[in-house]
Amino acid sequence: MKTALISHPDTLLHVMDGKHPESPARITAIMDALAHKQILTRLQRHEAPLATDEHLLRVHSASYVKYIRELSPLAGTVRLDPDTAMGPMSLQACLHATGAAILATDLVLGEKAGNAFCCVRPPGHHAGKARAAGFCIFNHVAAGVAHALSAHQLKRVAIIDFDVHHGDGTEDIFKDDERVMLCSTFQHPFYPHRGADTRTDRMINVPLAANSDGEEFRQAVMDNFAPALKHFRPEMIFVSAGFDAHQDDPLARLGLTAEDYTWMTGFIMDTAARYSKHRIVSLLEGGYHLPALAESASMHVSTLAGI
Numbered sequence: 001m002k003t004a005l006i007s008h009p010d011t012l013l014h015v016m017d018g019k020h021p022e023s024p025a026r027i028t029a030i031m032d033a034l035a036h037k038q039i040l041t042r043l044q045r046h047e048a049p050l051a052t053d054e055h056l057l058r059v060h061s062a063s064y065v066k067y068i069r070e071l072s073p074l075a076g077t078v079r080l081d082p083d084t085a086m087g088p089m090s091l092q093a094c095l096h097a098t099g100a101a102i103l104a105t106d107l108v109l110g111e112k113a114g115n116a117f118c119c120v121r122p123p124g125h126h127a128g129k130a131r132a133a134g135f136c137i138f139n140h141v142a143a144g145v146a147h148a149l150s151a152h153q154l155k156r157v158a159i160i161d162f163d164v165h166h167g168d169g170t171e172d173i174f175k176d177d178e179r180v181m182l183c184s185t186f187q188h189p190f191y192p193h194r195g196a197d198t199r200t201d202r203m204i205n206v207p208l209a210a211n212s213d214g215e216e217f218r219q220a221v222m223d224n225f226a227p228a229l230k231h232f233r234p235e236m237i238f239v240s241a242g243f244d245a246h247q248d249d250p251l252a253r254l255g256l257t258a259e260d261y262t263w264m265t266g267f268i269m270d271t272a273a274r275y276s277k278h279r280i281v282s283l284l285e286g287g288y289h290l291p292a293l294a295e296s297a298s299m300h301v302s303t304l305a306g307i
């Protein structure tokens with residue numbers, strides 16, 4: 001079965017301001033790299049549907065979803081936090097990004113795709129139950145996980161978050177849910193300044209000091225994620241695939257390379273082969289140096305696709 005690539009042109013229409021690093025060019029850079037390397041033609045491609053309120057309300061409060069819908073502007077932008085704004089098409093982009101996670105989950109659990117990558121924006125892992133933050137409005141990976149638990153009755157799902165920032169929104173949503181494990185590496189101390197002191201036996205938070213390199217990252221994954229996942233035995237693995245721990249990224253100070261992302265993808269695939277019937281759904285989170293993002297994300301997808 002092929003790897004599914006799920007995207008939607010409307011995710012390019014979410015624009016916060018002309019110079020914001022979380023820009024539509026991120027998606028274009030990845031898609032161009034996949035086309036240039038002749039990976040695109042070897043994937044099954046899908047347009048992301050719109051998420052419904054049912055999908056959103058599994059992870060966000062009703063008052064928050066209503067607030068975002070009412071805030072959506074007809075023109076101009078409205079600010080949700082110092083880093084996050086909505087324009088006229090932002091709600092539509094967010095609903096397609098969450099919808100991508102839902103479709104990806106259905107394709108993988110329905111055995112219609114080998115695994116899936118959602119090439120969508122804005123990112124989602126800082127969005128909590130009732131909070132937009134750090135470029136994120138709805139938490140797409142969380143909605144996919146909740147869909148796997150509710151609609152497909154899975155009992156144990158793991159999220160592996162290798163974005164350079166802690167997945168604090170995801171932790172907020174699932175910290176009290178025994179069915180979900182979150183494995184998150186992140187630069188610390190650093191935005192969002194959470195996670196370093198909230199580790200539990202299911203919230204596997206692994207802070208990394210600024211300037212940590214790929215070798216230190218891999219060691220941290222083997223020492224922390226591997227034993228936790230072995231014990232938890234997830235039936236499915238979701239990935240918050242942020243590529244902003246790359247050494248060239250302008251927003252952070254870790255030293256990963258595209259080869260480290262290939263290695264990490266291999267680690268996730270080995271884990272999924274062992275415990276999870278190869279079920280992997282990966283979603284784009286951060287990554288702000290366009291050439292590094294294009295190279296790293298395309299290596300991630302080609303590895304998922306076995307190319």
Ligand SMILES: [Zn+2]
Nearest residue numbers: 163165244286
């Ligand atoms: Zn990030």
